[in-house]
Amino acid sequence: YTVNGADYRGTQNQTSLPSGKPCLFWNETFQHPYNTLKYPSGEGGIGKHNYCRNPDGDVSPWCYTAEHEDGVYWKYCEIPSCRMPGYLGCYKDHGNPPPLTGISETSKKLTIQTCISFCRNQQFKFAGLESGYACFCGNNLEYWRYGEAASSTECNSVCFGDHTQPCGGDGRVVLFDTLIGACGGNYTSPMSVIYSPDFPDTYATGRVCYWTIQVPGAAQIHFNFMLFDIKDSTDMVELLDGYTYRVLARFDNRNRPPISFNISLDFVIMYFFSDQTNQAQGFAVLYRGKKPDKTTPNQTLAEMITEQASLSSNGAQSSKILYVITTSPSHRSHTMPGNWLVYGLTGLLILTVTAVLAKLLLFHQVPSTPEILDSHQVAASEEIWSIFYKPSTSISIFKKRLKSQQDDCNPLVGD
Numbered sequence: 149y150t151v152n153g154a155d156y157r158g159t160q161n162q163t164s165l166p167s168g169k170p171c172l173f174w175n176e177t178f179q180h181p182y183n184t185l186k187y188p189s190g191e192g193g194i195g196k197h198n199y200c201r202n203p204d205g206d207v208s209p210w211c212y213t214a215e216h217e218d219g220v221y222w223k224y225c226e227i228p229s230c231r232m233p234g235y236l237g238c239y240k241d242h243g244n245p246p247p248l249t250g251i252s253e254t255s256k257k258l259t260i261q262t263c264i265s266f267c268r269n270q271q272f273k274f275a276g277l278e279s280g281y282a283c284f285c286g287n288n289l290e291y292w293r294y295g296e297a298a299s300s301t302e303c304n305s306v307c308f309g310d311h312t313q314p315c316g317g318d319g320r321v322v323l324f325d326t327l328i329g330a331c332g333g334n335y336t337s338p339m340s341v342i343y344s345p346d347f348p349d350t351y352a353t354g355r356v357c358y359w360t361i362q363v364p365g366a367a368q369i370h371f372n373f374m375l376f377d378i379k380d381s382t383d384m385v386e387l388l389d390g391y392t393y394r395v396l397a398r399f400d401n402r403n404r405p406p407i408s409f410n411i412s413l414d415f416v417i418m419y420f421f422s423d424q425t426n427q428a429q430g431f432a433v434l435y436r437g438k439k440p441d442k443t444t445p446n447q448t449l450a451e452m453i454t455e456q457a458s459l460s461s462n463g464a465q466s467s468k469i470l471y472v473i474t475t476s477p478s479h480r481s482h483t484m485p486g487n488w489l490v491y492g493l494t495g496l497l498i499l500t501v502t503a504v505l506a507k508l509l510l511f512h513q514v515p516s517t518p519e520i521l522d523s524h525q526v527a528a529s530e531e532i533w534s535i536f537y538k539p540s541t542s543i544s545i546f547k548k549r550l551k552s553q554q555d556d557c558n559p560l561v562g563d
Contacts, residue, residue, distance in 0.1 A: 152202060152205065152206065152207050152208055152312040152313065152314075153200075153202045153208050153209040153227060154192075154202045154205055154312070155193075156193070156200065156201065156202060156209045156227065157193055157199075158199065158200070158227065159199050160199060160200045160209070160225050160227055161197075161198045161199050161200065161211070162225065163200075163210075163211065163213060163223035163224065163225055163226075164223065164224055164225060164226035164299045164300075164301045165226065165299065166299070169213040169214070169215055169223060170198070170213070170214075171198040171199070171200060171211035171212065171213065171225075172198055172211065172212040172213060172214060173196065173197060173198040174194045174195060174196070174197065174198065174201070174212075175195070175196045177212045180212055180221065180222075182194060182203050182204070182212075184196065187203070191203065192204075198211065199211075200225035200227065205311070205312055206224075206312075207224075207304045207306055207311075207312065207313065207314045208224050208225070208226075208227065208301070208304060208314070209224070209225045209227055210222050210223060210224045210225055211223070211225060223301075224301040224304060226299060226300055226301060232260055232313070232314075232324065232348065233328050233341065233343060233347065233348065233432070234264070234324040234325040234326075234327065234328030234329075235322070235323075235324060236274070236291075236323040236324060236325060237292070237296055237297075237300070237322075237323055238296065238297040238299075238300045238302055238303035238316075238317075238320055238321075238322050238323075239276075239291060239292055239294060239295070239296055239297060239320070239321055239322075239323060240294040240295050240296070240297055240319065240320060240321075241278060241294060241319050241320060241321045242294045242319070243319075246276075246284055246321070247276060247284070247286070247288065247291040247292070247293065247294065247321055247323070248272075248274055248275075248276045248284040248285055248286030248288055248291055248321075248323075249286050249288055250267070250270070250272050250284070250285040250286035250287065250288075251270060251272075251285050252282065252283060252284045252285065253266065253282075253283050254281050254282050254283070255281060255283065255308070255309070256281060256308050256309070257308060257309035258277065258280065258281050258282075258283060258307050258308050258309045258315060259307050259309040259310045259313055259315075259349075260277065260307065260310075260313050260315065260324065260348070261329060261346065261347075261348060261349045262283075262309065263275045263276075263277050263283035263315075263324075264324055264326050264328060264329060265329065265346070266283055266285065267283070267285035267286075267326050268326040268329075268330060270285055272285035272286055272287055272326060273286075273287045273325070273326055273327075274286055274287065274288070274291060274323055274324070274325065274326060275323070275324045275325075275326050276291070276316070276321040276322065276323045276324075277307070277315040277316045277321065277322050277324075278315070278316035278317070278319075278320065278321040278322075279305055279315070279316055279317065279318060280305045280306055280307055280308050280315045280316065281307075281308045281315070282316070284321065291323055297317075297320050300322075302317050302320045303315075303316045303317050303320045303321070303322040304317065305317045305318070305320075328343055328347060328348075329343055329344075329345060329346050329347040329348070329349070330345065331345040331346075331355055331356075331357040331420075332357045332358050332359055333359050333360075334359075334360045334362075335359060335360065335361045335362070335435070336362055336363065336364070337363075338363055338366075338436065338437045339434070339435065339436040339437065340434075340435060341374075341432060341433065341434050341435075342359050342361075342418065342432070342433050342435065343430065343431070343432050344420060344429075344430025344431045344432070345357050345420065345430070346430070347429075347430050347432070350427040350428055350429055350430065351420075351422055351427060351428065351429075351430045352422070352427065353422055353423065353424045353425065353426075353427060354422065354423070354424055355420060355421065355422040356420075356421055357419070357420040357421075358417060358418070358419055358420075359417070359418040360390065360415075360416075360417055361390075361415070361416045361417070361418065361435055362390060362414065362415045362416075363414050363415075363437030364414065365414065365437075365439065366414040366437035366438055366439065367412065367414070367438055367439060367440040367441070368410045368411065368412045368413075368437075368438040369410070369411050369413060369414070369416055369435055369436070369437055369438070370408065370409075370410050370435065370436045370437075370438055371387075371405075371408065371409055371410070371411065371433055371434070371435050372407065372408040372433065372434045372435075372436075373399075373405045373407070373408075373431060373432070373433045374432045374433065374434055375429065375430070375431055375432040376399070376404055376405055376431045377428045377429035377430060377431070378399070378400050378401045378428055378430075378431070379401060379422075379426035379427060379428035380400070380401055380423070380425070380426050381400045381401060381402050382400075382421075382422075382423040382425075383400060383401070383421065383422045383423060383426065383428070384398055384399065384400045384420070384421050385398070385399045385400075385405075385418065385419070385420050385431060386398045386399075386418070386419040386420075386421075387411065387416055387417070387418055387419075388416065388417040388418075388419060389413060389415075389416070389417075390413065390415030390416050390417050391413075391415060393417070396411060396416075397409075397411075410438070414437070416435075418433075
């Protein structure tokens with residue numbers, strides 16, 4: 149669901165701790181603006197239940213309570229899943245010095261992403277928002293020096309630039325990691341989430357981004373695209389072999405990624421490109437390194453993935469065959485002789501079939517007249533075909549004259 153939980157349909161029915169209160173049923177709140185009498189068709193998730201909802205587009209789901217405190221008859225519900233990506237927490241700010249001691253700015257158009265982008269462009273690791281309009285940047289690992297707020301709802305003052313986003317509070321700063329929405333980065337942790345550039349905003353036009361994912365000791369890297377919203381077939385996400393730079397998979401709005409898949413490498417590069425015309429929400433992909441399974445024999449053959457891609461080649465679409473290497477270049481397989489035996493037998497079979505076809509071709513070229521022609525009487529127009537076989541590629545057939553009439557006329561013999 150969305151960052152402010154507007155489409156939250158869970159079963160949380162208690163307000164935020166430490167003074168959590170039970171929620172009232174929406175079909176019993178006729179004295180308040182939101183109830184089932186006014187919204188009988190379930191608008192905003194309202195119904196005959198007491199689950200937290202956000203029918204008015206506030207910063208997070210809430211509900212009515214029976215006990216009033218200072219005239220307030222509703223409270224926020226703390227639902228961790230509704231937090232913005234990169235969220236580090238809600239912390240106290242006592243001011244001297246602030247939790248983040250880098251540069252700062254104020255803006256009447258402040259949003260979470262504008263603050264994150266501002267700090268990231270200044271090479272800071274963390275971004276903090278306070279009171280809805282103030283943005284702080286810094287690299288302070290001790291940003292928690294004044295302690296964490298009692299509840300994340302203390303940071304629910306709305307952003308001046310987007311009233312659906314929380315931008316801290318009075319003496320409370322909400323902190324984010326500036327890696328969120330970065331155009332590129334280097335990842336070595338066993339598990340992490342990578343977001344499209346400018347996330348959670350739509351990605352900008354003309355983006356060219358690379359992320360390296362290297363998990364030492366991993367036999368595979370598992371990918372799970374939790375979000376994939378690419379506008380057209382020109383905008384794309386590619387996954388490349390980190391060692392050879394070979395494209396392993398390409399995804400766009402016509403060729404969407406599967407829910408989850410594995411790549412049998414410990415080093416993968418992810419590439420993103422957007423053209424100059426359209427924008428969209430982008431993507432969020434969870435990757436996780438997998439250690440070798442000692443109970444399963446090592447794979448030695450390449451896994452073949454057939455990807456239906458919209459490739460422009462003379463105006464035609466083609467099916468692109470991609471290979472995922474199942475052994476890292478630094479960990480070569482020791483069972484290659486068996487593979488070469490298979491390749492050799494396959495080549496021998498192809499060679500045999502080629503010889504039969506060549507023989508039939510020669511018989512087809514013999515004149516149908518009863519007169520037997522001498523080998524020196526072959527007409528110039530009756531040319532003999534030479535067939536050359538290359539085991540590593542395919543069979544090539546070329547029309548070629550033999551050097552002389554005394555040469556071996558076997559079509560499988562070259563120059």
